[in-house]
Amino acid sequence: MAPDAHKAIAELLASQEDHVLREWLRQLKEDGTLDSGRIRENEQAVQCTQILRQLRQGAQGGTVDLSNAAYEPLRDTLADLSRSRALQGFTPRETAMLVLSLKEVLFDALARQHPDDATFLAKATNQIGLLLDRLGLHTMEVFQQSREELIVRQQQEISELSTPVIKLWDRVLALPLIGTLDSQRTQVVMENLLESIVQQGAEIAIIDITGVPTVDTLTAQHLLKTVAAARLMGADCIISGIRPQIAQTMVHLGVELTVVSKATLADAFALALARQGRAVVKVRPAAPAADAART
């Protein structure tokens, strides 16, 4: 008799679904998937029931080939499950074990159902093994993919978060840079700054590099590029916030910033106001702290 693994699975799941499900859940529990507290027992049971039902549907399609249309609901379910697990922070092992632990359970049940037919058992086991391996791979692939999407999205968010352009005063912009300046970020920074210069009609842009951990020749080059582009748009740049150690390193490296630079953002702002013919003056004596809080 030709080994029909799909028939075997379909029969097995039809007659012993409860048993298989129970065994599977026991396995998962032993494996410690519930220990992390990320998923509740009955939630997992619902997921497993659905997987088993769709596996049976797939097997009834008359094949063990996972790419067959009969397995599409199962593939979709696993993909959704895997994606949500990736986002919830499950480990890869926990996610993979969900599918792979089913293998042992199915083998046991199959062996009990056909105790005498060793040839059939070997072939069916082999095919079921392949099917489940592919399911496992599929799950992991989606898992990995979701993680990567997450990382890419976070990278984008970080780069957008860390390059805000602030309007300090009429026609004065500030650009506090945070984090290392690589060529990709320079591009984003430059675009943001130039767009803001057009929108706000800015004349002076202060680039504050207090949050830039290191300034090497490459970073300096990127800064100068940004300054040059802003100048082409008709805005002058002032660089501020170079820390003492960084200033020393820059001199040792021979990095030269051929732009006006000030020690602090406050100094740069004062210079910007002075260039516009403005100044900050004190109009009355400073109030005591208590008074200031009340008014």
Add this chain to the structure above:
Amino acid sequence: MDRIPILKLGNALLVTIQVDMHDRLATALEEDLTARIVSAGARGVLIDISALEVVDSFIGRMLDNIAAVSRILDADTVVVGMRPAVAITLVELGLSLTGVKTALNVERGMSMISGLGRLAALDADDDGE
């Protein structure tokens, strides 16, 4: 269109580039402008490139040349209205047009030319450098 019109505004010349520049047009503009600076006795040249979406290294160099020539003829060149994308392209091409003055729009460019003497005096005082 063979020639880009050059308008005289007071003691300044205004050039508005509204078509895509090709190389012959650029060369013609350079020649016309040089002649006009002398004949009109202009002290400033305002080049408005706000309609220019594409620049190449040739146009970039042309702007640099015009600035250099007009400096010799005692006129200041101000390039106004450059688009962000154009600015980035020029910087990536390594052309930062160091000899050219820039302004955000024609209005500011104009006040820059008319107030250049005054501005220079102010700068010396307030730079804080």
